[in-house]
Amino acid sequence: MxxxxxxxxxxxxxxxxxxxxxxxxxxxxxxxxxxxxxxxxxxxxxxxxxxxxxxxxxxxxxxxxxxxxxxxxxxxxxxxxxxxxxxxxxxEGLTELDSLQAYYLDWRNFSTTSGHDVEQLLTQFWTAMGKGSVSIALDEVKAAFQYFELDVDSDLRQVKTVYRKYQHLHHPDKGGETQKAQQTEANFNLLKTYLSQP
CATH class of the missing domain: 1.10.10 (Arc Repressor Mutant, subunit A)
Incomplete structure (x- = not known):
């Protein structure tokens, strides 16, 4: 569209x-x-x-x-x-899509995000802010959850489980692509920071 x-x-x-x-x-x-x-x-x-x-x-x-x-x-x-x-x-234009760009170009993310999802993200965001965590943009968090095909209310244990699967799949030593492995690592680090208690 x-x-x-x-x-x-x-x-x-x-x-x-x-x-x-x-x-x-x-x-x-x-x-x-x-x-x-x-x-x-x-x-x-x-x-x-x-x-x-x-x-x-x-x-x-x-x-x-x-x-x-x-x-x-x-x-x-x-x-x-x-x-x-x-x-x-x-x-290289669209040949190297970052997570955010891929997220915003996919209209399913617009139609499947509910009021509950937004409230959940805001609650987690302000809780993290109140505990002195670094400020993280909510759109980056949503895109990272989307990258791992997880709901926004997933916990760190669930994120780690999927992260290990993705790293095994994309690790260069296992025949994967370096760029994909780096993207997986970056998204995991973002969610780990977001979900971890200080």
């Missing part, structure tokens, strides 16, 4: 603001004329916020893929900063 109007609006905004914008600032611009692509209440409750965030990041990653494939530019995509970057020839 493509959101051509949203992608066109994002292309316009990013070219007007070379210093970049935060996700929150982007929503502010996209809620106003001439765009008016998001409702004023799109961030008012957790599930709506997640869905709006997903649609925005889906379109950002679509636009990024288009720019890379046409060798126009790259887009730095983080909730705190979204900005155009110069195209670099070593970029």
């Amino acid at each position: 493509r959101h051509a109007n949203l992608e066109n609006a994002l292309a316009s905004i990013l070219s007007q603001y070379p210093e970049g914008k935060s996700e929150y600032e982007l929503f502010g611009l996209l809620q106003q004329a001439p765009f008016a692509l998001f409702d004023k209440n799109c961030l008012s409750e957790p599930l709506l916020l997640f869905q709006s965030h997903f649609v925005l990041f889906h379109s950002l990653y679509q636009l990024r893929s288009l720019y890379l494939n046409e060798q126009i530019a790259d887009i730095e995509i983080h909730s705190t900063l979204i900005k155009l970057q110069p195209y670099q020839s070593q970029k």
Whole structure:
């Protein structure tokens, strides 16, 4: 699914603001004329916020893929900063999808994420924050759970079980790919940090 109007609006905004914008600032611009692509209440409750965030990041990653494939530019995509970057020839467009990009380009993640899932992630996030853990973006956590094909309320024991299976499958010594093994390790470390008690 493509959101051509949203992608066109994002292309316009990013070219007007070379210093970049935060996700929150982007929503502010996209809620106003001439765009008016998001409702004023799109961030008012957790599930709506997640869905709006997903649609925005889906379109950002679509636009990024288009720019890379046409060798126009790259887009730095983080909730705190979204900005155009110069195209670099070593970029290979869609040949090397990171976990977040793969997550946001898959519409099943939009349709299968429930209000309960979002509340669970928020509860775990604020509990971790209250115990002094490092701040981890919720979208990265959701993408990591998705990578391991686990529900967002899975515990560390379940994550470790799947992680060991994936490492055995993807380890270069067992005929797997180094990049896949590194991605598995990175996703595991993210979830371990997220789920571990300090």
